[in-house]
Amino acid sequence: MRIGLDAMGGDHAPREVVGGAQVGLGHLRPGDELVLYGPEEQVAAECRQLGLTDPRVRIVHCPEWIEMKESPVEALRQKRRSSIAVMAGDAAKGELDGLISAGNTGAFAAACHLRLGTIPGVSRPGIAILMPTFYGPVIICDVGANTTPKAHHLVEYAQMCVIYAKLILNIADPRVGLISIGEEEGKGNPLVKEAGTMLKKSTSSRFVGNVEGRDIFGGRCDVAICDGFVGNVILKLTEGLAEGLFKTITHEIKEEAPDLVQRFEPITERIWKRHDFAEYGGAPLLGLAGVAIICHGRSDRRAIGNAVRVAMEQVRHDIKGLIASEFSRRTEVPA
């Protein structure tokens, strides 16, 4: 198995991506290989500095890279020798089994979609994240691949996430909720109303109806579907709010009961860890005819190392094949 890593992707690249490859080596089986995409000299220098001399790690030279702030489509058109573009090209040629990037999400998703295409029956891939909650993780999709989806895209997300939830959450019959602004049928914007009607008719997932933000954290569903704009806002809001609340709690304890600070620390650390994106190792681009894992821009080596694990698991479990077989069986083909 060969997994490609965008050595220039993320706030702490290339250092933490190279470090992540080092961590990720622990997940390799005999014959497996990691391939770092980036400017050879720079990446090799990082490898030397981190003492990474393992023959299972290769570098593929890419003289360009795409910055976080660049417009995805524009950047891909202009930087054909960027790490993301070259890596996606190699995957299209069958030279990689999985791809990982913590860089420009839009550019990475677009390059994967463009070069690898989607699984037959899937019109648009969606990014699916695992959101930790008191009642266990909930899968939220899409969190940013497509900010202006059609209703049938949301239905496809639901069908793909059901397969994903069965596989990684071990839930026999995952409950699917549609994120809206009221539980009642017919509440929401036009997109959600249309998708709700379609999901209700669909037999391929156990649809529990509209869910609100409260329900996502209240154990009402295992999968929550939304457009990529709403999903991305949710993702970043959750991060910001959790950080803010912990900051508030720590501040209050310091003010009111300084003697408790030390005793409280391991508790917050444990909770924090459970809410830590780095533990989850990135989010798959479901529906892609390939395995692509999108990491948080702030990923450190631990996060990248976990992403290597996640990518390998998805290849081994053949999630792509499972989705393909489900979608080929479907009789209900929307639009």
Add this chain to the structure above:
Amino acid sequence: MRIGLDAMGGDHAPREVVGGAQVGLGHLRPGDELVLYGPEEQVAAECRQLGLTDPRVRIVHCPEWIEMKESPVEALRQKRRSSIAVMAGDAAKGELDGLISAGNTGAFAAACHLRLGTIPGVSRPGIAILMPTFYGPVIICDVGANTTPKAHHLVEYAQMCVIYAKLILNIADPRVGLISIGEEEGKGNPLVKEAGTMLKKSTSSRFVGNVEGRDIFGGRCDVAICDGFVGNVILKLTEGLAEGLFKTITHEIKEEAPDLVQRFEPITERIWKRHDFAEYGGAPLLGLAGVAIICHGRSDRRAIGNAVRVAMEQVRHDIKGLIASEFSRRTEVPA
């Protein structure tokens, strides 16, 4: 001053609305009056049971009411004698200075908009909430009045919220952010991109650009603007996540350090109170040619009592007049 209350609105109506009127009496000045709208017999019975016999509280008989789950427009068309419809009608006749409902938000907002109209220059009212954060409260607008706004509506929200922030947060030059999925200009969906371009050109507010969920809780802006669908998701997600996190923390402390439970309780209570919607007393429908306060469906008497205070403050501060004067001065009139 006369403030109308929808006695049949909310999950705990009429009991908690009547109780809220009782609490709200504390905010009245000589000559002020509270008017309860609902079925006379039922409301009077609640008053008797709560020992509310104050002559400053009147009941206006309404034989009908709109349920939370009803379609707003349909319900308003059919239930012309509902508490919301009659109350909005009385306000239109100049018999009320402010209105409060914890009932069907859509129906209440629509009735107010229909009967009272908007301030000249404002095309659509927006619901503005105060979101507590570590760095102080942030105003978020719109959280549900209009799920399919145009870009110029978002610009109007920004202009109104600046006035509102100056007034209630005492900020001389409030910073306005546009909720999106990346800080870079041009990130987002078509609505946000268009609104961003307009806000950048606008001189009536200090626009700090796109903000993400993380920034809302990170002190980057005082006002955050979004469409009513996204805003409502944010509102309910925040509630759900905060509840979930506190549940997790309490659970962990019970498991790991049961001796700390008692000491930790006052700390969580204080933080919880700061995040408690009941303390804020509801959200105004900004841009309305009148004062309307929308309360959380779960409001108890304390929340309703606070809403009475908020409604009276908004009438006294003449927020309506301040917005009107700002909008009449504007030279930039979009679409």
